[in-house]
Amino acid sequence: MLMQTNRHTENSRDGLSGPVWFSLILLVSWLVLPLIPLAIWSVSRSWYFPDIIPSAFSLRAWNYVFSNTSDVLPALGVTTLIALCATLLSVIIGLPAGRALGLYQFRGKALVELLILAPTIVPGIAVALGLHVVFLSLGLAGSYLGVLIVHLIPTLPYMVLVMAGVFANYNPDTEAQARSLGASAIQTFFYVTLPAILPGLLIGSLFTFLVSWSQYILTLLIGGGRVVTLPLLLFNFASAGRNDITGAISMIYILPGVVLLLLGARHLTGRSRAVESLRQI
Amino acid sequence: MTDVSLEKLTKAYPGQTRPAVNDVSMHIDGGSLTALLGPSACGKSTILKMIAGLLPPTSGDIRFARQSVLQLPPNRRDAVMVFQNHLLFPYMTVGENIGFGLKMRHEPKKDIDRAVGRMLELVQLEDMGTRKPNQLSGGQQQRVALARALILRPKILLLDEPFSNLDANLRLEMQQLLNSLHQELGTTMLFVTHDKEEAVGLSSKIALILNGTLRQYASATVLYGQPKDEDVARFFGARNFVPGKCGPGYFDCALGRFTLPESVSSTGRLLTFRPENIVVGGDNILENSFHATLASKQFLGSQTVLGLQKGDIFFEALLSPQIAEPLQEGSTVSVHLPQRSLWILG
Numbered sequence: 001m002l003m004q005t006n007r008h009t010e011n012s013r014d015g016l017s018g019p020v021w022f023s024l025i026l027l028v029s030w031l032v033l034p035l036i037p038l039a040i041w042s043v044s045r046s047w048y049f050p051d052i053i054p055s056a057f058s059l060r061a062w063n064y065v066f067s068n069t070s071d072v073l074p075a076l077g078v079t080t081l082i083a084l085c086a087t088l089l090s091v092i093i094g095l096p097a098g099r100a101l102g103l104y105q106f107r108g109k110a111l112v113e114l115l116i117l118a119p120t121i122v123p124g125i126a127v128a129l130g131l132h133v134v135f136l137s138l139g140l141a142g143s144y145l146g147v148l149i150v151h152l153i154p155t156l157p158y159m160v161l162v163m164a165g166v167f168a169n170y171n172p173d174t175e176a177q178a179r180s181l182g183a184s185a186i187q188t189f190f191y192v193t194l195p196a197i198l199p200g201l202l203i204g205s206l207f208t209f210l211v212s213w214s215q216y217i218l219t220l221l222i223g224g225g226r227v228v229t230l231p232l233l234l235f236n237f238a239s240a241g242r243n244d245i246t247g248a249i250s251m252i253y254i255l256p257g258v259v260l261l262l263l264g265a266r267h268l269t270g271r272s273r274a275v276e277s278l279r280q281i
Numbered sequence: 282m283t284d285v286s287l288e289k290l291t292k293a294y295p296g297q298t299r300p301a302v303n304d305v306s307m308h309i310d311g312g313s314l315t316a317l318l319g320p321s322a323c324g325k326s327t328i329l330k331m332i333a334g335l336l337p338p339t340s341g342d343i344r345f346a347r348q349s350v351l352q353l354p355p356n357r358r359d360a361v362m363v364f365q366n367h368l369l370f371p372y373m374t375v376g377e378n379i380g381f382g383l384k385m386r387h388e389p390k391k392d393i394d395r396a397v398g399r400m401l402e403l404v405q406l407e408d409m410g411t412r413k414p415n416q417l418s419g420g421q422q423q424r425v426a427l428a429r430a431l432i433l434r435p436k437i438l439l440l441d442e443p444f445s446n447l448d449a450n451l452r453l454e455m456q457q458l459l460n461s462l463h464q465e466l467g468t469t470m471l472f473v474t475h476d477k478e479e480a481v482g483l484s485s486k487i488a489l490i491l492n493g494t495l496r497q498y499a500s501a502t503v504l505y506g507q508p509k510d511e512d513v514a515r516f517f518g519a520r521n522f523v524p525g526k527c528g529p530g531y532f533d534c535a536l537g538r539f540t541l542p543e544s545v546s547s548t549g550r551l552l553t554f555r556p557e558n559i560v561v562g563g564d565n566i567l568e569n570s571f572h573a574t575l576a577s578k579q580f581l582g583s584q585t586v587l588g589l590q591k592g593d594i595f596f597e598a599l600l601s602p603q604i605a606e607p608l609q610e611g612s613t614v615s616v617h618l619p620q621r622s623l624w625i626l627g
């Protein structure tokens with residue numbers, strides 16, 4: 001029995017079959033190829049139509065990006081901070097909400113689910129325009145807090161839905177068992193609940209972070225130009241025709257996505273060190 | 282040894298007309314092995330969860346050694362519950378699972394390891410400590426769950442259908458293990474089951490719960506021989522009920538007049554007698570005997586079921602196949618109901 005399972009995992013690790021390789025290459029080229037021109041742009045001085053590669057290279061764009069006069073580094077900080085806060089808030093709200101939706105049947109459950117899903121269906125611009133009026137009257141427009149709150153609209157559905165899925169396959173009696181074995185409520189959460197939901201929680205956080213990271217319209221409308229995030233800068237330079245700086249900012253902009261995707265992929269395949277290390281506790 | 286008292290224990294869920302547990306009062310002796318028996322969804326697991334502190338009762342009281350424990354959270358009650366589906370923590374090894382409770386009490390790792398080793402021995406899983414729960418068989422998993430509870434030396438051990446997911450042989454093995462553990466540790470054990478054979482075989486006293494109420498709380502012999510009412514009798518396999526009237530020391534019904542033993546009260550309107558206690562086909566006409574028609578005969582391997590008819594009254598008898606063999610369907614046979622097999626229901 002034990003040997004069988006070992007052999008099984010060895011098989012799946014060693015021999016990737018033809019179709020798997022093919023789809024892997026397809027996926028990588030689909031993700032990576034569009035980025036190559038941007039990378040080249042970021043180090044080019046002049047690159048005009050018939051040329052395959054730029055006629056002149058320079059680090060001008062990168063120098064600008066990291067200089068004190070550009071807004072890129074502060075924007076990077078703001079974007080990261082807002083995305084992190086949005087993720088944290090989504091966990092705090094989405095975890096109990098997902099638990100309620102996943103574990104319990106209650107009156108009006110379908111309506112709650114619809115309301116949570118609504119922001120992913122309704123066009124963002126319509127929501128943002130309506131919210132702008134409300135936020136103006138609340139004094140939240142043009143503030144970091146306002147932007148953070150508005151980011152929760154598109155991020156929360158991901159967290160809640162992922163957590164609802166996790167809890168739908170979760171037996172709350174495990175917690176009762178831990179309590180009966182002498183664990184306090186807090187111990188139960190850290191030793192029993194958290195390890196069970198951690199993979200889902202990480203996936204949900206990953207989605208949440210990236211959705212907040214890539215918000216443009218909501219940040220623009222609610223932030224009113226006073227809250228400057230990377231996508232806003234990116235759009236500015238792109239529409240100004242500065243392809244070199246656009247390329248350089250893009251490189252920075254995709255960095256967390258790539259890192260999180262690599263981390264997340266490990267969890268999606270269930271071969272996670274993070275989960276494993278927590279199990280050692 | 283801690284005794285447990287339930288005082289008018291009631292649990293009502295909102296939106297349900299009938300309480301899940303209704304006014305249950307009983308006293309469980311310290312060090313005893315007691316069964317809560319009943320069909321599924323009769324409220325017996327709810328009672329167990331309330332004793333463990335996992336569900337608050339709507340009203341009533343629970344006392345351990347005459348002290349009310351209602352204010353204590355489950356982790357401070359000294360009553361550990363083992364669930365039906367073992368509920369081992371999948372990401373911990375078997376050893377870590379067993380040591381879980383001690384770890385929650387912040388005991389030194391050395392002590393935990395030693396205690397875990399002892400427990401693995403006690404449940405005969407010496408070499409399994411480093412395995413993950415999913416590498417064990419169902420019976421082994423259930424033994425780990427038992428060890429995980431017993432390592433805490435609880436005053437009260439609560440078992441919710443502990444063996445119902447196991448196959449018959451394994452169940453027998455586990456029952457023997459539980460029995461020997463009970464004798465060795467002297468813990469007050471209370472277990473929930475829907476299987477009356479399991480309850481009879483394991484426990485000194487059985488509480489029969491039907492529809493959330495405690496119907497009878499007694500030893501197995503009493504529940505089989507002297508059930509309190511028709512529902513209790515039916516639950517324990519009684520099939521013969523004959524209406525009639527009681528007189529001083531006798532019962533009159535369509536089958537005739539039967540002399541009752543002195544121990545049986547002469548009030549009540551329903552006579553019952555267990556199918557296995559009926560004597561069929563005797564020659565002598567004894568007291569409490571009559572003739573009936575043998576309507577049907579069914580061979581069940583170790584027993585034969587006879588369907589007997591007298592007038593409108595139909596009743597069943599269980600006989601050993603050897604004795605039943607010569608009896609012909611459709612023939613008239615003599616039937617004797619021994620005095621001590623008679624019981625009158627209210």
